[in-house]
Amino acid sequence: MKEFNDLLDNYTEGKTLPQEFYTNENIFSEEMNRIYFQKFNWLMVDHVTRIPNPGDYFLFNVEKESIIVIRGRDQEVRAFYNVCTHRGSRVCLEDEGSKKLLVCPYHAWSYDTEGNLKAARYMPDDFDPKQSGLRPCYIKIYEGLIFLNLTQDQPINFDDFIQPLKPMLDIHKTSKSKIALRKKYPTAANFKLVLENFSECYHCVPQHPELCSIHEKDWVYTMGGGVGTAPKKETDEYLKKIEPWVEDCKKRGLPTETYLETNEFREKGFSRYADRTPIGNGHLSQTRDGTPASTLMGTFKEFDGGLTQTAFNQFSICYFTNDFGIMFSFKPQSISETEVELIWLVDQNAKENIDYNVDDISYIWHTTTLADTRIIENNHKGLMSRSFEPGVLSKTETGITYFYNWYFNCMNISR
C-alpha cells in the first residue's frame, strides 16, 4: 500500500513511529482489516466458567462487532455474530445472561442455543431456515480459555497456533480454574499506544512502584518487556543468576524453555511468546507483600515463586503465579479508544473470602493498569502536537521495535 510506505520514509528503526500512524483514520481502518479481523488473530476473550450451564451466554464487544458466546444444550460452547439474519438487529442485548432460545427483539426470529433458526413466521415458501442460522464466529476452547477469531475468511489452524504455548500454559491448568474478578479499563488512546506500553518495562520503575517492589530489580530491567528486550550482558547475568531456580523447576518437571516467535510464523502475522521466571526477592506471588493470595493452582505442589507470561498475540496475554492467573485483553474501539479488560483466575476449588479475596489477588495489576491508562492517555495527547518527532528508544525498549516489525509485516509494509 503506497500510502503506508510513504509514511515510513519518516520512520527510523530504534525510534517511535511517525505521528500519522496514530491519527489517520484510513490507517486505523486498514489496521482492523489487516490485523485485528485477520485469520491469524486468535483472540483469547474469556474463561468458560463464565457460562457454566446450557444457555448461559456473554457478549464480546469490540469496535462495531458484538459476538455471542453461548453454551449449547449439548454443553458445547459456540460463538455467533450478534446480528439477526433477518434484518440485522442485535439479538442479545444484555452483556450476559441465560437463555433457552435466542429471540430477536425485533420480529422474534428465534434461534436455539446452537444457532439454528427455529422459528420465523410468515416466510416465503422457498425460505430455508437452515440457511438463516446465526452466523457462526470461529471459536476454540483450550484448557478453559475461550478463543475467538473474527476473520470473515478462514482462520489459521488453531492447533498450529496453540501448540508452542502449551507447555507453559498447561501447568497452570486453566481448565481447573474459575473467574474470581473482572475489571474493564476504558482508555482514550490509540490501541498501538496501549500495546507499546505493554511491550516494555522501561516505565515500570518510575510508574509502577507496586510491581517493582515485588519483582527483583534486574528482572524488571531484563525481563519486564520479555526475554531479549534488554542488553545481552545484563540479560545473561540475570539468566545466570536464576539458573539454580530454573534447574529446580526442571527437576520438578516444569517447562523452562522460553518461546519466541519463529520467523516462519512471524511472517504469517503471529506474535506469540512464553516464558517463566522467578518473581524474585523471595516473593511467592504478585501480591502487595509477595505472599500467596490464594490456594495453589494448576499442577503445583508447592510455591516456587515463578511467574509465567504467555502472549497469544499482541491483544491477548496471560500471566500466572502459583496461585492465580490474569487474562489481559486489549480491544480497539476506535482510532482513539481502546478497552483493556483484566480477568483474574483462581483454582476452581478456592473459596472466596476463605481461600482468597479479590482485593489481594488484584492489587498489583489493578494498580498497575490504572496507572497505565493514565500514562497512555497522556502519550496519545502529547504526540498529537505538530512538534512531535519520533524519539530515540532506550536499550530496554527493543520490545517496541519488535512490535513495530510485527506490525509492518502484518500491514504488508515493506521497509
Added chain:
Amino acid sequence: MKEFNDLLDNYTEGKTLPQEFYTNENIFSEEMNRIYFQKFNWLMVDHVTRIPNPGDYFLFNVEKESIIVIRGRDQEVRAFYNVCTHRGSRVCLEDEGSKKLLVCPYHAWSYDTEGNLKAARYMPDDFDPKQSGLRPCYIKIYEGLIFLNLTQDQPINFDDFIQPLKPMLDIHKTSKSKIALRKKYPTAANFKLVLENFSECYHCVPQHPELCSIHEKDWVYTMGGGVGTAPKKETDEYLKKIEPWVEDCKKRGLPTETYLETNEFREKGFSRYADRTPIGNGHLSQTRDGTPASTLMGTFKEFDGGLTQTAFNQFSICYFTNDFGIMFSFKPQSISETEVELIWLVDQNAKENIDYNVDDISYIWHTTTLADTRIIENNHKGLMSRSFEPGVLSKTETGITYFYNWYFNCMNISR
C-alpha cells in the same frame, strides 16, 4: 450516480439493503438533497392551533435547518428560514413564543411577522430592505395541518399533492381539532431504519402487545403495514370479512376507497397512502381497552370503530380514530440520529380532564413508539457488523420492498 448503482450490486429484491446504505456519509448527504429537501417532499409538521394568535410562532428544527412558522397580523401563517439575512444568526432562539417583531439577537435587524425587514441601522444607501426580508419557506395549511416544503427550488403543486388524500382526511375535520399532547422520541439510528420500522407490522405481534390487543389479529397481519403488504389470500379474506362494516360506512357517506400511490406520481417521488379499516374486536378506539378516550371528532355522529391511516409521504403520517388523531413526523438529524415526533389531536371543543385526558389518548402509541425506538436502535447497532448480510423479508414485509423502490427512484438509482 455511479457509486449508488455499484452498491446495488449487493441488493436483491426481497431482502434488506446492503450495509453501506446506512453507514456512508456521502449517501446520507445525497439522501437529504435528493429526498428530504426535494420539491416533492411536502412535510406535515404541526397543527395551526399551536399558534392561535398573531405573532405566535414555533420552530421546526431538522438536520441543520430551523424554520420559523409564524402567524402574521393578518392571521395568515407563514414560514421563514430562521436565518438572519444580515450575517446569518438564528433569529428566534426559543422553540415557541409570541412576538410582534422578530428582532435578530445579533445586530437587531427587525422583521415583522410577515417577514419584511422593518429596521436595519446604518445600511449603505443602495441597500434595499425589500430584498432582505426573511427568506420564505414554502408552506401550506390544509384543514389545520401545517405543511412545509424545504426545497431551495420550486415545490410541486400542493393541490396536486393533497388531492387524493382529501376524502379520507376531510371526514376528520382537522381544522376543527386542537393539539392535546406532543412527545418527541430521539432515536439513535439512521432514518431509513425508522421508516422501515413504520412500513411493516411484522414486529407488532411480538413487540407491541398493547397495539395488538386492540386490533383484530388478521388486521395486524394484513393491514398493519398497509393494504397489499400481506399475501393476497389472507388479504382478500380479511377484506371480505369487513365488507359489512365497509358497506355501513358507505351508507353513512364515509369514504371507503383505499388510495395507493399511482405509478405516475411515484415516479415523481410521491409516496402517499390512505385507507380506512375497522379496529376490530368490537373496539371503538385505539385505547388501552378499546373504549373511546374523547368526544367524537370530525364529521362523525357515532363511533364506528374505524381507523384512518393517511400517509403524506414516508416522513409524515396521520392516524385517526373517531375521537382523536395522531400526527407522526420522522425527522432525520444526522446519519445516525432521527427524531420522531407525535402530536395528538382532539376535537376543538373537547375539554381536558373532562372530555379526555392525555394518558388515555396517548397510551397505545406512546407505548408503541417507545418500544420502536429501542428496537430501531438495536437494528442500527446490529447491522454495523462486518458479518451483516441482507436477510430475506417475510411475506408481510412487502412494505419494505415498496419503500426501497420508492427510495431508489428518488435517488435516481436504476436497478
Added chain:
Amino acid sequence: MKEFNDLLDNYTEGKTLPQEFYTNENIFSEEMNRIYFQKFNWLMVDHVTRIPNPGDYFLFNVEKESIIVIRGRDQEVRAFYNVCTHRGSRVCLEDEGSKKLLVCPYHAWSYDTEGNLKAARYMPDDFDPKQSGLRPCYIKIYEGLIFLNLTQDQPINFDDFIQPLKPMLDIHKTSKSKIALRKKYPTAANFKLVLENFSECYHCVPQHPELCSIHEKDWVYTMGGGVGTAPKKETDEYLKKIEPWVEDCKKRGLPTETYLETNEFREKGFSRYADRTPIGNGHLSQTRDGTPASTLMGTFKEFDGGLTQTAFNQFSICYFTNDFGIMFSFKPQSISETEVELIWLVDQNAKENIDYNVDDISYIWHTTTLADTRIIENNHKGLMSRSFEPGVLSKTETGITYFYNWYFNCMNISR
C-alpha cells in the same frame, strides 16, 4: 489553492463570507497551517506575574498543542512544546504549578527548567541528551506580556513586530502590573465568527447596554470597531469633537497617533492596530458607573478617561483604561469550537479588596463577553442552513471586510 479561489466565486465585497468557509474541515486545517501556526503570528498569551519564581510554569493549550511556559533558575522565561522527546507523552499535566525538574510521567526522562534533558536511563551509547532537550517554542517577553509563536519554521522578527505598538503600550507599563483575574469563555463556533464579532461594534447598542452606557454614543458608532470602520463624515465629526482631549494628552506627553497596519506588513500577514480615545460621558474607566475601579496604572498621574486599544493581531488584543488592562486571547480549538480567555491586569502595588476588587474591574467586559459567546453561537448555528446567503454589511462593519481581506491574503487567495 484552487479550492479556495473557487469558493470565492460566491464572495462579494461588502457581504459576509460564503457558508463553506465555516463548514469545510480542509479549510479549517489550512487556516491553522497558513495563519494560526504561521511565522507572523506572535500570540500574546499571558502575563509574567503568573510565574514569578524559578520553576513556576503554566500551560498554553490550543487546538492539539500544549506549550509549557516556565521560568528558569536564571529567571528567564522560556517556552517548550509539552511533548516528551522520548515517545511523545505530555510532560506537564497540570494547568500550572512549580517544578525544579520536569519529569515525564511515562519513563521519567527529566528536563531542567531550561529544557535540557538531565536524566534518561539506559539509553544507547551514541545517544546525545543535548539533542533531546524539550523542543523550544518561540517566546518573547515584552513589558511583562508573554508572546508565543507556534510556527515550526522561523518566526518573523519580534522587534519589527512590536515596534509600532510600543508607544501606546508603553504608557500602561504592563511590566509594572499584575494579574487580577482570569476567565475563560468556551464558545461553540468557528473562530472566524469570534473574530468577526470583535471586528465590529454594530451589535454593541442592541446587545451590550453595559458597554454602551459607559461610552459615548458616537464613540460606539465610529470607534467601536476601530478607527476607519464607520463613514468618514461621522468619524471626522467625532475626531473633531475629541480634539481638545487629544491636545491635552499631547501636552501630557501621551501618544495620540493611531496605528493602522501598513500595506507592506499587511501583505506579510500582520494585522496590528493601536489607538487611544476618551471613554466619554465624563467617565474615567470602563466600569459599571464609569468611576475608577483601581489605583492608577502605568505612567498616569491622573485619570484622563482614555481607552487604549492595542491589537497585536486578530487573536491577541489589549484594552487599557487608566486603572486596569484586559488581555483578550482567541484560541481556535476545532472547526466549531473556540476558547476566549480574558486576563485582567492592575498595577502591581494595588491591593485586592482594598484598592480594587475583581467584580468591579471585570463587570463591563465579563458581561459583554458572556453576551458575545451566546451571540456568536447563534450566528454559527444559523449560517449552517442551506438557505444561508451572504448578507449586506452595514456602514459600520467595514472592520469585517478588513478582516476578510487580511484573511484572504494570509490564505494566499487571490481575488
